[in-house]
Amino acid sequence: MPRLCGRRGNIRRLTRNSQLVQNRWLNRSAEDQLTDNENLRNQIAITRTNESQEQRNERHRVNTLRQRLARQRVTDTL
Template sequence: MPRLRGRGGNIGQRTRNSQLVQNSRLNRSAKDQLTDNENLRNQAAIKRTNGSQEQCNERRRANALRQRLARQRVTDTL
């Protein structure tokens, strides 16, 4: 079977952009990784504090529903 050419060669998650991101992550120093992790933690904390209790409850309900539906799909296929 001939090999796929062009965009067809990137089946799945191995796109050119994903490879560039992965390579840049691999080439970061430990200090850069620590600062990036700290920035992400701070962003998440700020988002949590700025959100209202209603938004938090709605997000929890949506996550619970998503999990319930996923479990139901798995049991249906079995």
């Protein structure tokens, strides 16, 4: 089978840049991880306070459906 050239050959997308980002992410200090988690928590809290009741209901509906499908996949494989 011939070798794929160009972007088509990079199926897993392991580019030099993605490897650098992944290594930088893995080598973060504990303090950096804690501050990133805190910033993300704050950002999510702000986003949720600004969403309307319809958006909240839609988010809950989508999450419920996602959980049902995940449980169904697990029971199907068993």
